[in-house]
Amino acid sequence: MGAAGWWALGRPGLGARSPPGWLGLAALGLAAVALAAVAWRGARPWRRRRLRQVGTVAQLWLYPIKSCKGVRVSAAECTALGLRSGPLRDRFWLVVKEDGHMVTARQEPRLVLVSIAEEDDRLILSAPGMDQLSLPSKLPSSNMLQDCRLFGLDIKGRDCGDEAARWFTTFLKTEAFRLVQFETNMKGRPSREILPPFVQNYQVAYPDCSPVMILSEASLADLNTRLEKKVKMEHFRPNIVVSGCDAFEEDTWDELLIGGVEMKKVLSCPRCIMTTVDPDTGVIGRNEPLETLKSYRLCDPSEKQIYKSSPLFGIYYSVEKIGSLRVGDPIYQML
Structure with a gap:
């Protein structure tokens, strides 16, 4: 997750250099590829x-409230705005200050201790103490609309009410907070205002x-x-975890077909201090694993104007064709 300093980026689709190398397909895998190719080509002649x-898809994750715990699912709908499982949608809820400015675990690391479950079309939030x-x-339409601010851009959110505001304020104990929800009829933040104007439009x-x-296993x-101290996948908050490939092989993929979903690479993910928040304790370390990543995962010097340090x-990835995903789905590169 990048900090605010890198939002004005250069050309998309660039990543860190890593040794090339594709895994060979086993005989059974070849049959699966052939069948998938026939079906896909028939649908998109x-x-x-x-x-x-x-x-292969090893894990699927949604993070309903930005910076709070993820929800691991076995299947999900992949919409243009991200993954969905029932009423849970990826990063459709946001903690904000009373003036509408976003709050993440970069500022309030204990947010990572808030867990979310779904029960009878309701969100159940839990946190220590x-x-x-x-x-x-x-939410009812009578709840007020809040003007919010994310990385310098305006976006709306429907206020989740005073009870939710008190709950987050009591838990975080630093200042007054509110919880807002994005709705599909609201205008999202345009990619070309976040990233370079020539990235795909979403x-x-x-x-x-x-x-x-x-991200791959x-x-x-x-x-x-x-x-020295191992980290978990939860430090990095991916939506799709991939098995069956080499380390950093995902750097080389451009367009993917997973289940019925087509995706296109936007750019590599520049990492920030968020990765140093321990997902089990809510303590921010500010050093690892970020410093180790800097020792071998910086961009090529020719790309420094994009990713900086x-x-x-x-x-x-952006979603080019919506559809369904399941754990166990093969992941195909479209060549």
């Missing part, structure tokens, strides 16, 4: 392209800059070989 399996908070997944609600972020394993870990 005007875009006949080769498919090559590059991995707090009674559970139950919120409707759809909108985002409360994510940093794209509706989907992908192998990349995390590579990082952990270099760390942020290390790269994971890839941002």
Whole structure:
């Protein structure tokens, strides 16, 4: 997740240099690729392209409230605004100050201790030392609209009410906070105001800059070989976790087909101090794993005007064709 300093970026689709290398497809895998290619080409005959399996969906994650705990699911709808599972939608809720400015775990690291569950079309929030908070997944239209501010851009949110405001204020204990919800009829933040004007045109609600972020298990394993204290996937908050590929192989993928969903690479994910927040304790360390990532995951010098000094870990994607995803789905690169 990038800090505010890198939002004015250069050309998309660039990542850190890593050794090339594709995993060979086993005989059974070849059959699966062939069947998927036939079905896909039949549905999209005007875009006949080769498919090559590059991995498998190992995990799917939604983060309903920005900076709070993720919800792991076995299947999800992938919309233009990100993953959805029932009433839970990825980063459709946001904690704000009373003036509408966003609050994340960069400023309030204990937000990562707030967990979210869904029950009877309601959100159930839990946190250490707090009674559970139950919120409707759809707010009444009588709730006020709040003007919010994310990374210098304006966006709306519907206020979740005084009970939610008191709950977050009591838990965080630093100042007054409110919780707002994005609605699909609201205008998202345009990608071309967040990123360079020549990236693909899409909108985002409360994510940093794209509706989907992908990271591989192998990349995390590579990082952990270099760390004294191992880190979890939860430090990096991806939506789709990939198995069956080499470390940082995801840097080389452009357009992907997963289930019925087509995605296009936006850019590599520049990492910030958010990665140093321990997801189990809510304590911000400010050093690791960020410093280790900087030791070997900085961009090529020719790309420094884009990523500056942020290390790269994971890839941002836009959604080009909506559809369904499941854990176990093969991931194909469209060539």
